[in-house]
Amino acid sequence: MNFENFILPHIWNLKPYSSARDEFKGKEGVFLDANENPVGSGVSENWNRYPDPLQLAIKEQLANIKSCSTDQIFLGNGSDEAIDLIMRMTCQSGVHNIILCPPTYGMYEVSASINHIEQRKVSLTQHYQLDVEGILQTVDQNSRLLFLCSPNNPTGNKLNRSDIYTLIESFKTGFVIIDEAYIDFSDEPSFILELAKYPHVIVMQTLSKAYGLASLRLGMAFAHPTIINLLNKIKPPYNIGGATQEIVYKALGNKSFKEGAVQLILSERSRLIESLHKIPEVVQIYPSDANFILVHFKRANQLFNFLIESKLITRNRSSVALCEDSIRITVGLSSENDKLVDLISKFYSA
Structure with missing residues (x-):
């Protein structure tokens, strides 16, 4: 060419x-x-x-x-x-x-x-x-x-x-x-x-x-x-x-590390999505083919700030066009994902 x-x-x-x-x-x-x-x-x-x-x-x-x-x-x-x-x-x-x-x-x-x-x-x-x-x-x-x-x-x-x-x-x-x-x-x-x-x-x-x-x-x-x-x-x-x-x-x-890490992240991604679906204030979880998920929450800005105060850091994408009221969440380790879900549940139950 x-x-x-x-x-x-x-x-x-x-x-x-x-x-x-x-x-x-x-x-x-x-x-x-x-x-x-x-x-x-x-x-x-x-x-x-x-x-x-x-x-x-x-x-x-x-x-x-x-x-x-x-x-x-x-x-x-x-x-x-x-x-x-x-x-x-x-x-x-x-x-x-x-x-x-x-x-x-x-x-x-x-x-x-x-x-x-x-x-x-x-x-x-x-x-x-x-x-x-x-x-x-x-x-x-x-x-x-x-x-x-x-x-x-x-x-x-x-x-x-x-x-x-x-x-x-x-x-x-x-x-x-x-x-x-x-x-x-x-x-x-x-x-x-x-x-x-x-x-x-x-x-x-x-x-x-x-x-x-x-x-x-x-x-x-x-x-x-x-x-x-x-x-x-x-x-x-x-x-x-x-x-x-x-x-x-x-x-x-070290091919085994990469393959194992990807499998762990994919497994945790599925488990995290399943847990978040149980929270009524979750409006939508968008389909993901990555190591993160984009989630539309009610009162997303307030939730984001609450998570920050709890020293759990996510990425607020609410100011991005077509991502209003949405937070981007990187899939973490099992304990980190559990903590995230617990904090979100705590925020909405307060």
Whole structure:
């Protein structure tokens, strides 16, 4: 596929920074090339050497896990870095626009605002599904990015796959970004498996949820090798630190932890939903394919504040369009979920 019309001309012509570890990739030798501290780090482990700028060891693991090739993988400092780089790579302020479908992940809008890119918003339906016709009517020749989050945050539901296919096949002016941060808690197959068929699709995932590595800030983008090459071209030279790479490498090898954590969370999600259904003041529990649920409560704002006072922290989404009087609840451990239900019952019985 010819991506020339989707990428800003200066990105094609950009000469990337060449780091010392780009020029020499070996691990043996006397290193006097990168102005590092030869003494060490002052802690039990030495982190005085710069890390692999392309994180090849991790990408080899991920290629096996995700059924793709290493040249289809970009690793960023959280998915937020990938979002920002994709916008800077494709959109010129005052010329191009992006399409958002609120309520959805807030960093799409924030990153677009930072980069001064026009945002065209087409709200989800009342059932939190895509307004396909509305989106297609909003797209014009300068629409470079269409962001779809499935399972969606903050609503928790997966988007109808047939609608996603329709948009992929109809969006001809740029890239369709499918954010799959919560895919491990869903029964949907990843669109990573569709990249060969749809080269203008970019899939984002994260290690923050199912893998339990939120503190390490490692996000993933999967795309056509040409796009990955451009992202590597414009990223900071050492965007993933050595400590993060080492820990992630170990974590990816512990397949049983991830599988066990997902099963536990899914089991607790079902149990939590069942418990909340017994509380009359719960107006609606929205379907979830994620590790959280969105719940419509009576007097949601007061309940949220009561929970905060009890040192139980949830996320009040009542100010978000289509999420009025709703609280987003991350599925916790059994004891944490029990405490939540007890506190909610106590609030409404007072």
